[in-house]
Structures are given as structure tokens and as C-alpha cells.
Amino acid sequence: MTIKTPICAFDAKTGILCPKCEARLKGGHISELDVEASIKLTKLAEKVPELSRVSLVRAQSVDGVYVLTFAAGNLNILRSNPSIHKSIEDAMGGKTMLIEAESTDRKMLEDLFYPIRILTVNVVWLPDGSKLTKVIIPGRKTERFPLDVELIKKVVKAVRNIDLLVEFERASYAKAL
Ligand SMILES: [Zn+2]
Structure with missing residues (x-):
């Protein structure tokens, strides 16, 4: 085997x-x-x-x-x-x-963000008819966030032709203050 x-x-x-x-x-x-x-x-x-x-x-x-x-x-x-x-x-x-x-787009995104959990995945239509796929990550971005988001964006574009937008559930620490 x-x-x-x-x-x-x-x-x-x-x-x-x-x-x-x-x-x-x-x-x-x-x-x-x-x-x-x-x-x-x-x-x-x-x-x-x-x-x-x-x-x-x-x-x-x-x-x-x-x-x-x-x-x-x-x-x-x-x-x-x-x-x-x-x-x-x-x-x-x-x-x-x-x-x-x-896999579904959501499953592929979950696999690329693993072990970071994804809160939601939404498709956002732009006025020009193009679409963005928006991923929301729970919590706020910290300096310890282990993933290279820009790299993940390039990968999903190359592999599935998805334009990805990544946001965090909560504003950054400085803004929250
Ligand atoms: Zn052969």
C-alpha cells in the first residue's frame, strides 16, 4: 500500500x-x-x-x-x-x-485557514457585476495571527479564481479603545 x-x-x-x-x-x-x-x-x-x-x-x-x-x-x-x-x-x-x-468554496477556505476557524463566508456583489468572497474571522487580529492572508488570497485566486476579502469580526485593539 x-x-x-x-x-x-x-x-x-x-x-x-x-x-x-x-x-x-x-x-x-x-x-x-x-x-x-x-x-x-x-x-x-x-x-x-x-x-x-x-x-x-x-x-x-x-x-x-x-x-x-x-x-x-x-x-x-x-x-x-x-x-x-x-x-x-x-x-x-x-x-x-x-x-x-x-470541495465547496467554503470548505476550501476552511482548509486554507486551518487551524484558524472561519465565522462566515459571504459573496459580495460589486456595482460593476463582479463579486468578492468575504471571509470573517472571529475575534480581532492580533500580532500572533499565524496566517499570511495576502498569500491565501493569491492561492484562492489561482486555484479557484476567487477574489477574497478577509475581515475580522472585531476591530483591532487600538480602535476598540
Ligand atoms: Zn506510469
Whole structure:
């Protein structure tokens, strides 16, 4: 048992593509990054058994950050041990965000903000007919807020073409005074 990836398990183990996967790469059905991530995560699955229960759907790179899409329901498995995400980042060689395929926009946003909870997600229509997706985070923003909101905005734009607006439930500390 090993992780399922966009390429054959054998190819992912050996690092050499069979003619069928090579043709899918040449035809643009899979990317170089899909192949690279498949090989790296297959190697990691030897040390991290939870990976054998998940399926990598695709790998993307947004603004120097890796975005890995796994099959629906897989993130619960990957979050069962907090060290797994770190191991994936070490294997990939950089910051990595994890999302699920075929998820709703709200679920994808919850996955990108994880472990920060989202209060509400609303769609806001602008006068010119374009729309923004507004996320409200509970509480107020503090200096310890662990996420790079600008980066999340770039990722949702690249992955789902969503224009994101992020607000906090309460005004900042200085304003509240
Ligand atoms: Zn193959």
C-alpha cells in the first residue's frame, strides 16, 4: 500500500515515467510538478503510514508556495497527527498548503485557514457585476495571527479564481479603545 498519485505507483517509486504517464505529461494532462510531488510523497509514505490512505490529485505552485490537492475527505487523515504537514513540507522543500478536490468554496477556505476557524463566508456583489468572497474571522487580529492572508488570497485566486476579502469580526485593539 502506498499513496495514490497522478502517476503509476511504480513510476512514483522509481522516478521514471512509463510510456503512458510520459504521454500524459507531454499532453499536458499532468504537470512536471505533479510528477515531482508524486515521487516525493511516495518516498515520504515509507516513513509516514497515513499517506498510504490518501490520494494526491494535483500539485500546484502559487507565489513560491506549493498547493497540494488531495481527494475528498483526505485532510482529516493528514491532520490526525500534527507532524504530518511538517513532514510534507520537508519532503516538498518549502511551505505547502493542503486542500481537497471537489470541495465547496467554503470548505476550501476552511482548509486554507486551518487551524484558524472561519465565522462566515459571504459573496459580495460589486456595482460593476463582479463579486468578492468575504471571509470573517472571529475575534480581532492580533500580532500572533499565524496566517499570511495576502498569500491565501493569491492561492484562492489561482486555484479557484476567487477574489477574497478577509475581515475580522472585531476591530483591532487600538480602535476598540
Ligand atoms: Zn506510469
